[in-house]
Amino acid sequence: MNYPNGKRSTKQSHAPKGKIKPDFSNRGMSLEEDINVTNQYYLEAGIAVVHKKPTPVQIVNVDYPKRSAAVIKEAYFKQASTTDFNGVYRGKYIDFEAKETKNKTSFPLSNVHQHQIDHMKAIEKHGGISFLILCFSPLEEVYLLPSSGLFLYWDDQWNGGRKSIPYAFVEKEGIQIPFHFQARVDYATALDKLYF
Amino acid sequence: MNYPNGKRSTKQSHAPKGKIKPDFSNRGMSLEEDINVTNQYYLEAGIAVVHKKPTPVQIVNVDYPKRSAAVIKEAYFKQASTTDFNGVYRGKYIDFEAKETKNKTSFPLSNVHQHQIDHMKAIEKHGGISFLILCFSPLEEVYLLPSSGLFLYWDDQWNGGRKSIPYAFVEKEGIQIPFHFQARVDYATALDKLYF
Numbered sequence: 165m166n167y168p169n170g171k172r173s174t175k176q177s178h179a180p181k182g183k184i185k186p187d188f189s190n191r192g193m194s195l196e197e198d199i200n201v202t203n204q205y206y207l208e209a210g211i212a213v214v215h216k217k218p219t220p221v222q223i224v225n226v227d228y229p230k231r232s233a234a235v236i237k238e239a240y241f242k243q244a245s246t247t248d249f250n251g252v253y254r255g256k257y258i259d260f261e262a263k264e265t266k267n268k269t270s271f272p273l274s275n276v277h278q279h280q281i282d283h284m285k286a287i288e289k290h291g292g293i294s295f296l297i298l299c300f301s302p303l304e305e306v307y308l309l310p311s312s313g314l315f316l317y318w319d320d321q322w323n324g325g326r327k328s329i330p331y332a333f334v335e336k337e338g339i340q341i342p343f344h345f346q347a348r349v350d351y352a353t354a355l356d357k358l359y360f
Numbered sequence: 361m362n363y364p365n366g367k368r369s370t371k372q373s374h375a376p377k378g379k380i381k382p383d384f385s386n387r388g389m390s391l392e393e394d395i396n397v398t399n400q401y402y403l404e405a406g407i408a409v410v411h412k413k414p415t416p417v418q419i420v421n422v423d424y425p426k427r428s429a430a431v432i433k434e435a436y437f438k439q440a441s442t443t444d445f446n447g448v449y450r451g452k453y454i455d456f457e458a459k460e461t462k463n464k465t466s467f468p469l470s471n472v473h474q475h476q477i478d479h480m481k482a483i484e485k486h487g488g489i490s491f492l493i494l495c496f497s498p499l500e501e502v503y504l505l506p507s508s509g510l511f512l513y514w515d516d517q518w519n520g521g522r523k524s525i526p527y528a529f530v531e532k533e534g535i536q537i538p539f540h541f542q543a544r545v546d547y548a549t550a551l552d553k554l555y556f
Contacts, residue, residue: 213479218414219414220414221417221419221432223417236432250447255486257488287409290448291450291451292448292451
């Protein structure tokens with residue numbers, strides 16, 4: 165599926181009737197912003213409750229001026245110990261990380277960290293649903309890849325395996341997520357196909 | 361259950377054998393810290409995966425000095441749109457807020473905000489488990505109260521009802537959480553009694 169004229173094909177769209185037309189006004193939005201918009205839509209439409217976790221920050225110094233809000237004067241970014249998004253969908257715990265790559269042929273594993281893998285494995289062990297949302301930006305294609313597919317390549321890289329997940333694997337084992345007007349990254353529909 | 365000598369009774373403890381003795385060295389810890397310690401223990405023992413969400417912060421100005429970490433120079437606290445803790449336990453999505461009160465006879469509803477209630481109701485609607493962990497600090501008693509009990513008093517307060525949840529109600533409808541050495545706030549055991 166290519167977009168030679170810069171427009172998305174709606175051929176494979178799973179958008180509900182009357183909502184086929186994609187919104188081109190905000191195409192500059194990041195994957196994360198698109199997911200936030202999707203989550204807001206899911207919440208309002210009663211589809212799922214999923215939130216992005218706030219960026220973890222180590223606060224060192226706070227100023228409390230009279231008659232106005234506290235100002236954080238010194239703080240540092242901390243490494244997150246989990247993935248970025250989690251919540252509940254159809255009674256199930258879901259947990260995912262969203263990643264973009266400028267690569268067309270593979271997703272480099274350097275985009276993921278060991279502590280995220282540990283977290284995702286723990287989630288799966290406890291009966292949650294863990295996955296990646298992968299965006300191949302040059303192709304304008306977004307996929308949901310179950311974390312089991314990620315683990316396969318992640319673990320294999322230490323045994324002399326490749327350092328990336330081939331695009332062909334993602335296309336075969338993942339579910340493509342079409343762009344919708346409201347559910348810009350409609351991962352819930354992809355989850356339906358895989359898990360429900 | 362009173363602690364006239366400043367020590368906790370271990371009579372009703374559900375601690376595993378050999379782990380009966382509470383650790384008095386960190387009695388100054390807050391409820392939140394005790395829950396964080398518990399979550400770490402649950403994670404390592406393979407019992408549950410639950411994390412506290414980072415405090416949401418609106419970052420306004422960041423300095424990127426050469427050869428050292430980025431410093432946040434101006435930021436503001438934002439109101440959280442969800443509860444503080446969520447995760448997966450025995451395949452279920454769980455979601456809770458932890459609150460302390462210095463009150464002995466009731467838990468004031470002013471400790472909870474409407475957006476948290478909205479969030480908790482959404483969680484329940486989607487099949488998640490939502491609850492409060494309430495600490496009556498003068499009594500040194502901690503309870504797990506299912507959010508349905510909170511909703512009862514929350515909704516009733518707008519119809520001329522009282523502005524607090526009586527201690528007697530929490531004691532009757534909630535599950536008391538004894539203090540353990542590792543699982544300081546052993547809410548998983550309380551969940552077992554209520555939901556599994």
